[in-house]
Amino acid sequence: MFSLILQGATTSNGGMTNENEIARIRKEIDGIDVAVHDMLMRRVALAEEMAIAKDQAAAGKARMRPGREAAILRDLFARHQGPLAFPVVARIWRELINANLRVEGDFRVALFSVGDDDIPAQARAQYGDLTPYITCDTPDAALEQARNNRDTIAVLPATPGNTWWTALLSEANASLKIIGCLPFVRHKDDTIIAVSVGALDREDTGDDVSLAIVECSSEELNVPGIFIIDQIGTQFLVGIGRYLAADDNNWNALKNFEAVKKVTPVGGFANPIIVDAEA
Numbered sequence: 001m002f003s004l005i006l007q008g009a010t011t012s013n014g015g016m017t018n019e020n021e022i023a024r025i026r027k028e029i030d031g032i033d034v035a036v037h038d039m040l041m042r043r044v045a046l047a048e049e050m051a052i053a054k055d056q057a058a059a060g061k062a063r064m065r066p067g068r069e070a071a072i073l074r075d076l077f078a079r080h081q082g083p084l085a086f087p088v089v090a091r092i093w094r095e096l097i098n099a100n101l102r103v104e105g106d107f108r109v110a111l112f113s114v115g116d117d118d119i120p121a122q123a124r125a126q127y128g129d130l131t132p133y134i135t136c137d138t139p140d141a142a143l144e145q146a147r148n149n150r151d152t153i154a155v156l157p158a159t160p161g162n163t164w165w166t167a168l169l170s171e172a173n174a175s176l177k178i179i180g181c182l183p184f185v186r187h188k189d190d191t192i193i194a195v196s197v198g199a200l201d202r203e204d205t206g207d208d209v210s211l212a213i214v215e216c217s218s219e220e221l222n223v224p225g226i227f228i229i230d231q232i233g234t235q236f237l238v239g240i241g242r243y244l245a246a247d248d249n250n251w252n253a254l255k256n257f258e259a260v261k262k263v264t265p266v267g268g269f270a271n272p273i274i275v276d277a278e279a
Contacts, residue, residue: 047100067203097213098128110145120180139164153198177267197238204243210268
């Protein structure tokens with residue numbers, strides 16, 4: 001004799017019950033995938049509407065808003081919980097933001113990395129894998145790309161000794177500002193390795209660094225409240241740990257210090273999000 005195991009019955013080890021539970025979870029995941037895809041398509045449709053609205057409100061101005069993008073990621077970070085590492089969430093949203101920028105206009109990145117493989121990798125993490133990248137042989141070539149196209153940004157090294165930033169003093173580059181840092185989502189021990197430059201307006205995000213080039217009469221600069229990022233001769237790239245507009249009187253106040261001859265604001269960036277080492 002042999003016994004029949006009826007279809008759908010629970011086996012002694014609970015195998016069928018487990019299979020049913022797996023099927024239920026998969027069905028729910030499939031439903032979430034459909035809902036997420038619907039929302040993605042809706043988001044892109046809104047980007048198309050936004051492109052029209054931006055052109056009507058401010059024709060000829062750049063569509064990118066680094067301050068708003070930083071605020072979006074900070075809001076996500078504040079509400080995030082669970083085992084999914086936040087850098088994964090940030091990468092997903094960066095891809096969404098950059099995809100929308102490409103829908104709104106001809107968004108691209110001019111990249112100068114002096115052979116540092118980390119910079120292209122961080123640029124793609126920030127600005128997307130599918131964004132067009134222009135590899136430039138010199139910092140001036142990258143800045144020229146950003147200068148000539150409102151929807152192009154340049155990514156350049158931020159490590160000491162890469163003194164391309166002095167080019168921001170030239171009249172030709174007067175429209176350009178430092179507007180971001182890479183990586184924006186980083187671990188505590190990581191350092192900023194690159195910055196973004198573009199013909200964009202800055203916004204106060206509530207947690208910013210403002211930058212200026214200070215020209216002095218000597219190779220020493222001692223001014224309370226600022227930190228020196230880089231130096232070439234009597235020119236210093238300095239930072240202040242808060243948002244200052246280009247016309248803020250605090251910049252002019254630096255001229256009251258001994259040896260300071262000229263102060264040229266050159267932008268700034270939202271401070272990065274710091275995640276735990278295990279995140």
